[in-house]
Amino acid sequence: MRNRWLPVGVLAGVLFLVNVVARLVGRFAFDDDLSAQDTVSTIMFIVIGLITAVLAFRWGRARPLDSWSGDLVAIVTTAMLLTVLAGPFISGDSPFRNGAGAFFAQIWLYLGFTIGGAILGYLVLMVLGWDYRSQSLKRYEENRLAAARPTKNRRSTIRR
Known part of the structure; x- marks a missing residue:
């Protein structure tokens, strides 16, 4: 049980x-510049999307999609809830200070970048043919072709 949930907690x-x-960084380096704070937020979402893309790429090589997608959903959900509910207190705000629209916009942005990153990572893996399913099909084909080949080249026993 620990081997399954420890990586999920660490990655979240x-x-x-x-x-x-x-x-x-937004609070201390760019306290008065809202444009710079928006840029920092955009970079944060891109980095989070890239992390999920790398996770999907690495896990997609070693395991079937249905075995790691649930872990990725748990990671993204936990991290999103922490980011949206506890994150604003770090920068001296509260989760609903800017209204419900800003709160839900942050949720949609987070989900968009993480889901998009995971899909991008898995699609790159599939295009390269390195995903678990492609490798399984390749091994199956190789085994099937090896079984179909004759083991020895025998001469015909027909006399002329």
Whole structure:
């Protein structure tokens, strides 16, 4: 049980840590510049999307899609809830300070970048032919062709 949920918790923590770093950079380095804070937020979402793309790429090589997609959903959901509900307190705000529209916009942005990153990572893996299913089909084909080949080349026993 620990082997399954420990990586999920650690990776959710990594995604939340990216958010914490972005909020602290926005708060201390660009306190008055809203345009720079928006740029930091955009970079944060891109980094989070790239992390999920790398996760999908790595896990898609070693395991079938249905075995790792649930873990990725748990990671993204946990990190998103931490980011949306606990993250604003790090930068001195509250989750609903800017209204419900801004709160839900942050949820949609987070989901969009993480889902988009995961899909991008898995699609790159599929295009390269390195995903679990493609490799399984390749092994199956090789085994099937090896079984169909005759083992020895025998001469005909017909006399002329």
